[in-house]
Amino acid sequence: MSRRSCGRRLRNCRSWLWGDGYGLEPFELHIFEEGPHGLAFSDQSSAESLSQVYPDAAKWADLAGEWLKKRFALPLPEKSSFEKLLENGGI
Numbered sequence: 001m002s003r004r005s006c007g008r009r010l011r012n013c014r015s016w017l018w019g020d021g022y023g024l025e026p027f028e029l030h031i032f033e034e035g036p037h038g039l040a041f042s043d044q045s046s047a048e049s050l051s052q053v054y055p056d057a058a059k060w061a062d063l064a065g066e067w068l069k070k071r072f073a074l075p076l077p078e079k080s081s082f083e084k085l086l087e088n089g090g091i
Helices: 009-018 057-072 081-087
Strands: none
C-alpha cells in the first residue's frame, strides 16, 4: 500500500485493524511513500515500463515473506532423522 493509493482508505484500514474488535490477530502494515494501488511486485519482473518501478515499495514481497515465516514456519531440528541415523552408524 502506498500513501498515494490510500487516501480515505487509510482511515478504513486503521478502523478495520484496530477498531470494532478487530486487530486481535498479529499483523504488520507497511505504507510506502510512493506508488499507485496494485503495484504487483513493483519491480522489473512485473512492470511494463520504468514508470511502474518503485524500488522502496518493491520490498513488500520480502517483508511479507519474512512475516509469514515468523508467524507460520515450523521449527526445524538441527539435523534430519537421516543425518542422525548416519551419525550413529545406522547405515
